[in-house]
Amino acid sequence: MIDYETQLNAEQRAVVFTESGPILVIAGAGSGKTRTLTYRVARLIESGVPSGSILLATFTNKAARSMLSQVENLVKEDLGGLWGGTFHHIGNRILRMHATELGYERNYSILDEGDARHFLNSCIESLGYSKFEEFPSAQVLKDIISLSVNTGIILHSVVADKYRSFLDCTDDIYKAALHYRVQKRESNLMDFDDLLCNWRELLTTQSEVMDQYARKFRYILVDEYQDTNTIQAEIVDLLASHYRNLMVVGDDSQSIYSFRGADFRNIIRFPEKYPDAQIFKLETNYRSTPEILHLANMSIENNKIQFRKELRAVRKKGARPVVVPLRDVMQQADFVAQHIIELHRTGIPLNEIAVLYRAHYHAMELQMELVRRGVPFEIRSGIRFFEQAHVKDVIAFMRILANPRDEVAWKRALRLYPHVGAVTAQKIWEYISSQDDPLAAARSAEMASRVPKGAQPGMTRFSALLSSLDTEILRENPGELINAILTQGYREHMEKAFSDRLSRVEDLNQLAYFASQRDSLMDVLSELALLTNITEETGPSPHTVAAEERVILSSIHQAKGLEWSVVFMIWCSEGKMPLGRALREPGGEDEERRLFYVATTRAKDRLYFCHTMWDHERGMRTRALAPSRFINELTPSTLQQVDPPFEHWSVNES
DNA sequence: CGCGGAGACCTTTTT
DNA sequence: GGTCTCCGCG
Numbered sequence A: 001m002i003d004y005e006t007q008l009n010a011e012q013r014a015v016v017f018t019e020s021g022p023i024l025v026i027a028g029a030g031s032g033k034t035r036t037l038t039y040r041v042a043r044l045i046e047s048g049v050p051s052g053s054i055l056l057a058t059f060t061n062k063a064a065r066s067m068l069s070q071v072e073n074l075v076k077e078d079l080g081g082l083w084g085g086t087f088h089h090i091g092n093r094i095l096r097m098h099a100t101e102l103g104y105e106r107n108y109s110i111l112d113e114g115d116a117r118h119f120l121n122s123c124i125e126s127l128g129y130s131k132f133e134e135f136p137s138a139q140v141l142k143d144i145i146s147l148s149v150n151t152g153i154i155l156h157s158v159v160a161d162k163y164r165s166f167l168d169c170t171d172d173i174y175k176a177a178l179h180y181r182v183q184k185r186e187s188n189l190m191d192f193d194d195l196l197c198n199w200r201e202l203l204t205t206q207s208e209v210m211d212q213y214a215r216k217f218r219y220i221l222v223d224e225y226q227d228t229n230t231i232q233a234e235i236v237d238l239l240a241s242h243y244r245n246l247m248v249v250g251d252d253s254q255s256i257y258s259f260r261g262a263d264f265r266n267i268i269r270f271p272e273k274y275p276d277a278q279i280f281k282l283e284t285n286y287r288s289t290p291e292i293l294h295l296a297n298m299s300i301e302n303n304k305i306q307f308r309k310e311l312r313a314v315r316k317k318g319a320r321p322v323v324v325p326l327r328d329v330m331q332q333a334d335f336v337a338q339h340i341i342e343l344h345r346t347g348i349p350l351n352e353i354a355v356l357y358r359a360h361y362h363a364m365e366l367q368m369e370l371v372r373r374g375v376p377f378e379i380r381s382g383i384r385f386f387e388q389a390h391v392k393d394v395i396a397f398m399r400i401l402a403n404p405r406d407e408v409a410w411k412r413a414l415r416l417y418p419h420v421g422a423v424t425a426q427k428i429w430e431y432i433s434s435q436d437d438p439l440a441a442a443r444s445a446e447m448a449s450r451v452p453k454g455a456q457p458g459m460t461r462f463s464a465l466l467s468s469l470d471t472e473i474l475r476e477n478p479g480e481l482i483n484a485i486l487t488q489g490y491r492e493h494m495e496k497a498f499s500d501r502l503s504r505v506e507d508l509n510q511l512a513y514f515a516s517q518r519d520s521l522m523d524v525l526s527e528l529a530l531l532t533n534i535t536e537e538t539g540p541s542p543h544t545v546a547a548e549e550r551v552i553l554s555s556i557h558q559a560k561g562l563e564w565s566v567v568f569m570i571w572c573s574e575g576k577m578p579l580g581r582a583l584r585e586p587g588g589e590d591e592e593r594r595l596f597y598v599a600t601t602r603a604k605d606r607l608y609f610c611h612t613m614w615d616h617e618r619g620m621r622t623r624a625l626a627p628s629r630f631i632n633e634l635t636p637s638t639l640q641q642v643d644p645p646f647e648h649w650s651v652n653e654s
Numbered sequence B: 001c002g003c004g005g006a007g008a009c010c011t012t013t014t015t
Numbered sequence C: 001g002g003t004c005t006c007c008g009c010g
Helices: A010-016 A033-046 A061-075 A087-102 A113-127 A138-151 A155-162 A164-186 A192-205 A207-216 A230-239 A290-300 A329-345 A360-373 A389-402 A407-414 A422-434 A438-443 A453-469 A472-476 A478-497 A501-516 A521-530 A588-600
Strands: A023-027 A054-058 A083-086 A109-111 A189-191 A219-222 A246-250 A278-282 A322-326 A353-357 A377-379 A551-555 A564-569 A603-612
Touching: A010 A033, A010 A278, A023 A033, A033 A054, A033 A061, A033 A219, A033 A246, A054 A061, A054 A087, A061 A083, A083 A087, A087 A192, A087 A207, A087 A230, A087 A521, A109 A113, A109 A192, A109 A407, A109 A521, A113 A138, A113 A164, A113 A189, A113 A407, A138 A155, A138 A164, A138 A192, A138 A230, A155 A164, A164 A189, A189 A192, A192 A207, A192 A230, A207 A230, A219 A230, A230 A246, A290 A588, A290 A603, A322 A329, A329 A353, A329 A360, A329 A564, A329 A603, A353 A360, A360 A377, A360 A551, A389 A407, A389 A438, A389 A453, A389 A478, A389 A501, A389 A521, A407 A422, A422 A438, A438 A453, A453 A478, A472 A478, A478 A501, A478 A521, A501 A521, A564 A588
Parallel strands: A023 A246, A023 A278, A054 A083, A054 A219, A109 A189, A219 A246, A322 A603, A353 A551, A353 A564, A377 A551, A564 A603
Antiparallel strands: none
8 A cells, every 4th residue: 555645745645636637737846746646646556547548758768767667666566558758759659550550661760860860961962952052951950840840830930930041942941841751751760750740640640549549548647748849738638638637747947848849838728728627736845955945946036937936845954055166177077076075975875966067068077087086977968879870880780670661771781881982872772772672682692793893792791691680580689689780790890990999899788788688679779769878778787886876967958857965066157057059049048047947956955056267168268257147146145155265175164 | 982081160958 | 079071092
């Protein structure tokens, strides 16, 4: 039996025990939103609702995973049937079963951001638009298309509103977008947006499918609802249309995904859409000390458009948040590393300490310093594991086997061989894709004979490799498949191609281990595409320290929904936080302030704002940096200011 | 047509 | 630091 009485307060229990109908929970930071949600799921299961008829959605992998494990801890049984995860995960799971209804095949590949950009680029080239000087780059074009898709605003308006300089070629942009769409279908490819877009299309055009899922999900729960974009909100409405047992939880002050089309008006309009919705407010903050909470409240006050919420602290008095002025990056890294060590010595576990920052590259120097001092850390950002060249190379071979129409994968794999460049790869692709069975065509000797002399030996090896990989046994053992790719050529290729071969081999061993844990090639590929970091799923590898003994380095975005005893916020300087680039967007300052709010409310006990006085960015001359406006706009008495010299400042003084 | 080197350029946040 | 582009050589 789950102990709802002592684990939840009255407000939370009211939510958990609401029988049916739409529910809106407006809840501040640290008020136990996710906790309430997980308890409700546990209670539903406890009261006999089959886990297979519950849908639980969030936005980041991290949050989804922590939520699911909380539910598992509560009900202490296998949740195999429960549909939980990010919207993209759930969409993919459903689309795999119904792809044919949309003109796709079940084994479609998923393009990551880089792949999508390259593919879009080749679409632009084939239309001849790349020659136009004023035509947007593939990168910009992808942004335009994504924004249009995710907000539901028509392409023409997106260009007119946000990309005015490309207004003259709006028609060509539209044609390119259409061509991209057609080409993806042709190659059986979906990008991230398609997982949502096609999911919605499936529900709106296939009434039997729609019916099937609307009747399947008796309870639908969405966390961080303020981050939903138009498509996601529509999907949720469609799925909840039969039972109307939809519960959404959110906080408009924490809306930080507008760049992806998130629109917190979704949460505001929820009562209009569902007039019978029961509305709950959770306004007690259990997480932070009053000092931290007061500071966060004071900061978010500066945002004009928001719902007033009165967050009450229940925790006892603690330390005031500290502002630490530092000379430069190096000193900042030094300070943070030193303090982590000291805090650890006072008994705070490393996994209760987090360093948060606005952009991944902000953490570079700190990473090096932590390595130097031997402080174990877990980084949830930086270069994404699966987007590194060697990982993508190996994945390309797997994708070919899973989806032989995958143009992107074929071209990547082909170009790994000597004397095969863009032109030859294109010719080979044209040949094999014109055959009934591209994989068989590539396996036959015919392919090598169609290629310039210099490239022939390589293509012969490629055919042989494909033949040996294309077996039932390897298809069912993805781990073995990767090993086969490594031993039959890729290891050799790495010798020549990379100077830092060793760490890359280690990466691929990890990848093989990851793959060996699943039993189908398509599962592996789906997860690889939707996951950003391998440590999330594999857990600690034998060579690294246990997860409990690592400091967390994270972007603020990925920190959402999580909490730590001590939080260091680095680079609290104008231009870095708020980020200069983001300020230029409409509504940028408010969104940056919400980020600041999210970051500060992650801290339970101690909070440090670090800012540096000097910035020496690569190549540029050293310039002075002001402290972040988000610090300056606070009442000084809420903060503890540390004065230079910084060298002798120790944690014991606070 | 492929390849390697040199230099410019740009770097937000997530799936 | 990483990616993209341009150029000259084989």
